[in-house]
Amino acid sequence: MSNYDRDKERRELLKSSGLCPKCGRIIYDKNYVTCEICRAKNAEENKDRYKNLSEHKKEEYKKNKRLKYEKLLKSGLCVICGKKPQYNGYVRCQSCYIKSKQKSEHWKAKVRKGFKELNLCIICGEATVDGKSYCSKHLKEKQDTLAETRKKINRKNHIWKQLDNETFKNGGGNNGL
Ligand SMILES: [Zn+2]
Ligand SMILES: [Zn+2]
Ligand SMILES: [Zn+2]
Secondary structure, eight states: OOHHHHHHHHHHHHHHTTBOTTTOOBOSOTTOSSOHHHHHHHHHHHHHHHHTSOHHHHHHHHHHHHHHHHHHHHHTBOTTTSSSBOOTTSSSOHHHHHHHHHHHHHHHHHHHHHHHHTTBOTTTOOBOOTTSSSOHHHHHHHHHHHHHHHHHHHHHHHHHHHHHHHHHHTTTTSTTO
């Protein structure tokens, strides 16, 4: 048996046992075929490789990526996997859409939980204002949006009230039915 075959067999064995074929660690996220550590390493390497490219190559890379994206977009196929049709007006297919949604929500929840446990702002991880889940900046932002929403709701109520009055004047709102 050649080294290559033995290596391949080992990888297959690890894979079928739910372990990372590269390093043998447990894969916690079953959406992936490698473990988190190998994935992070891989991403770093890709980033480095990209960083080391010449400006010209970088431009080319970006251009190719954009062209591929546009081609898929026009063809009505998912821009991520390029295999399944786009889902409901999204640029991704249903399964890629769900996957990306789950991933970002999972990640957000994880980060938030981590910040919360450390008593840090759940948005940016800065020190929190006493007893709150946000830093002073985000607490203010939160309060501002809350005030905005309240204002909008009040305005809406106002319009509703006006409309109600109109319908009332025109015969009690049953529109003659
Ligand atoms: Zn691994
Ligand atoms: Zn897809
Ligand atoms: Zn913050």
